[in-house]
Amino acid sequence: MSITTDLQTDPRRVFAARGWLSEQPAAFREMFVREGVQVEVRAGNCVFRRDDVSNGLYGIISGAMGVEGGHRRHSPLLGHVFRAGEWFGIKAVLHGGPRELTYRAIEPARLLYLSRTRLVPMMQADPDVAVRVGQLAEIGNRLGSWIARDLLTPDAGRRLAAVLFRVLGAGEVTPDDPAGFRLTHQQIGEMANLSRHHVGRKLAAFEAAGWIACGYNRIRLRDPEGLAAFAYDDD
Numbered sequence: 001m002s003i004t005t006d007l008q009t010d011p012r013r014v015f016a017a018r019g020w021l022s023e024q025p026a027a028f029r030e031m032f033v034r035e036g037v038q039v040e041v042r043a044g045n046c047v048f049r050r051d052d053v054s055n056g057l058y059g060i061i062s063g064a065m066g067v068e069g070g071h072r073r074h075s076p077l078l079g080h081v082f083r084a085g086e087w088f089g090i091k092a093v094l095h096g097g098p099r100e101l102t103y104r105a106i107e108p109a110r111l112l113y114l115s116r117t118r119l120v121p122m123m124q125a126d127p128d129v130a131v132r133v134g135q136l137a138e139i140g141n142r143l144g145s146w147i148a149r150d151l152l153t154p155d156a157g158r159r160l161a162a163v164l165f166r167v168l169g170a171g172e173v174t175p176d177d178p179a180g181f182r183l184t185h186q187q188i189g190e191m192a193n194l195s196r197h198h199v200g201r202k203l204a205a206f207e208a209a210g211w212i213a214c215g216y217n218r219i220r221l222r223d224p225e226g227l228a229a230f231a232y233d234d235d
Contacts, residue, residue: 018172018173038111041065042108047104055092055115056092060082061109079147083173157205160206162232164227169221
């Protein structure tokens with residue numbers, strides 16, 4: 001992981017458009033962007049691993065971060081993919097201690113990093129900052145509920161469609177590459193609890209329906225609402 005000051009993507013634009021920071025007042029958003037340091041992560045590299053010391057909070061300017069986790073007795077699996085505008089690492093700010101999850105770059109990623117040593121004094125000095133940062137915990141709870149509900153979908157096709165809709169940004173994110181988001185059949189299978197063979201057959205059906213377009217380890221949403229309608233139809 002390397003620190004950079006190159007502004008290839010405007011973080012102000014990204015964080016005003018989507019995610020937790022977009023819901024905050026402009027002055028608060030500007031303060032956060034001003035206090036952060038931009039970081040680049042190569043695809044396949046980790047920002048942090050489970051049991052690492054909690055060091056700060058991260059917002060995604062571009063690229064994608066996969067989150068891997070599970071019970072301590074489980075082998076960790078990929079469960080979700082965070083995309084531009086989203087934030088992770090809130091445990092570092094709330095109570096520190098070792099990390100519970102691993103965050104690995106699915107695509108080359110540019111992040112905004114705010115260290116714990118900088119954020120905690122800001123929160124102690126201003127209760128409003130503490131309240132707004134603390135909202136990230138509730139956002140995490142909502143995401144956990146969404147993931148759990150997706151995986152409880154008994155029909156494999158609808159379950160896969162729900163997972164795809166979620167991890168491809170729910171139609172809110174434009175891929176950095178025109179060919180689509182970088183995801184392998186193995187990664188999709190982990191997140192949807194399906195075999196690679198099953199994933200391949202279902203993706204072909206979704207492509208034929210016009211909901212997605214597939215390339216080599218790439219997926220692009222063509223009709224997010226069509227995919228979502230299929231995923232969340234309980235009939």
